[in-house]
Amino acid sequence: MVSEHHSSGDAPGVPARRAALRLLDAVLRQGLPLEAVLDRATAGIDRADDRALARAIAAEVLRRLPDLDALIDSATARPLPDDAKARAALRIALVQTLALGTPAHAAISTVLPLVDGGPRKLVHGVFGTLSRRGDALPDVPTLPDPVAIRWHAAWGDDMIEAAEHAIAAPPPLDLTLADPARTDDWAEQLGGVSLMPGHVRLPGGHVPEMPGFDEGAWWVQDIAASLPARLIGSGTGTAIDVCAAPGGKTMQLAAAGWQVTALDNSPTRLERLTDNLARTRLAADIVTADALLWKPAELADAVLIDAPCSATGIFRRHPDVLHRVRPSLIAEMATLQERILARAATWVKPGGTLVYATCSLEPQEGEQQLKRFLAVNDRFAVDPVRAEELPEGMVPDEAGYLRTLPGMLADHGGMDGFFMVRLKHIG
Known part of the structure; x- marks a missing residue:
């Protein structure tokens, strides 16, 4: 579990959620890449684990956005505007409880300060309604409509289904080896599998601490990216x-x-x-x-x-x-x-x-x-x-x-x- 620490001006846990809100605004309203604005959005947060939590929340919201919005809309008399801060706060609270394993009380208490001076009762009420109903996110996320329409026209139904399954879980970690002759050796040392010479696939890991990193025996590279x-x-x-x-x-x-x-x-x-x-x-x-x-x-x-x-x-x-x-x-x-x-x-x-x-x-x-x-x-x-x-x-x-x-x-x-x-x- 990623820990949370106090940051000046906010109760413990709030700075990471406030940073997640900034990240989502940069992506959804300004059209900026999440990674490009990460440092700016998390400025003032000293702990690396808190910065990582902010990124994890924002990324999971983006992964699950259509399904989160469908839940929110099911619990309101009329749809909230897409750019309403109440909707953004609810996305952040819900994704924590439904996808990241955060207790409901921690999720809502650290999100309500994001709408200070705004519709706190609305956010608390919608979150409470969904919690009492026991609503859940689907196992397989839904692609945003514009993307699904575009990709369907290019690639058809099977690709859309495959893409939705692909985004449901973090991808594995692929390594490209400097010396393909050592493929079997490195696959055994790292506990991975090889899909072709010069490649090892792992479920994940802390890269700098893995065998072979310091000696430069391999580098991280998705297998598709290695093919050109x-x-x-x-x-x-x-x-x-x-x-x-x-x-x-x-x-x-x-x-x-x-x-x-x-x-x-x-x-x-x-x-x-x-x-x-x-x-x-x-x-x-x-x-x-x-x-x-x-x-x-x-x-x-x-x-x-x-x-x-x-x-x-x-x-x-x-x-x-x-x-x-x-x-x-x-x-x-x-x-x-x-x-x-x-x-x-x-x-x-x-x-x-x-x-x-x-x-x-x-x-x-x-x-x-x-x-x-x-x-x-x-x-x-x-x-x-x-x-x-x-x-x-x-x-x-x-x-x-x-x-x-x-x-x-x-x-x-x-x-x-x-x-x-x-x-x-x-x-």
Whole structure:
């Protein structure tokens, strides 16, 4: 159980709930990523466990938002406005008792101060009504309507059902190994399972304290996120990792023998990449620059683009994307991806490899992006992904690219949503 401690101006337990309220406001009203505002929202809270509690509450609200709102609406004479503070306070109180195991008295007593000067009686009354009725959240969360409609049009009923099951529980912890030859050894040491060489999956764990972390034997990386670099494979030539931070794919390429240039426009994120390289004792040339302005001195044998995207494919880990990503943002990201892909393609040697990937479940950022690129680039052709390059049971699309969806590897804990394609420069 996460502990709670007193913070100036509030009773014990209230500061974490007030921070959760700020986090939810930033995501739902301002459309900001939860992780990007975490430090600001929890400023003034000294204890790491209290900050973690604030994040856990906010993330679980976002995971369960449609079902929480349905409960709230069932206990009011007329629906509260979506942005009403009373609704926000009730979401926070209910998710604690119904999903996080907080006693009802603690949940409501630490939430009522959030509506001081407001509808305290309403919040207390609705919470009491739902508690007396013994209402519960469904085992499988409901996707927000706009997301369900969009994904249904793209992928159908089965995907929606799989996505709802996927978000019901935290995802497992995937590790990519620096030395795939030690897969069995590390799986045994860590008590995990391997779904392909160079991979170990665990139910969870405190990463810095796990065997192999300090020596840099592995790094955390969802198995889907590890596949784009695997499509490039081993080599001794030059490779450019575009939008490289925080460095998972850079480390994969370096461990596979490539001379890597890691390109990113974020100095802060590149600090993490530098730290990761130091821990894993791998080498790469780090370049801080905008991919739309920079160009290499020489053409590369391989270029990997893990492009900026809506990130809807990682909704299991970041449920905020279900609520803040709208069609306008998807269109904006698709335009940026198109520009980056067109520019980075000019950096590939004839005969070289170009891999394009996004952690998105939106066809505009994947399949449609590939179609647009090939329509104006006859110097490239799809180099089909082969089944033997993938975890057992996964197959590439007939067109040669790979689309990962909720439901894939479900019996083993699932995987993130990705699109990826390997292209060959045919001159």
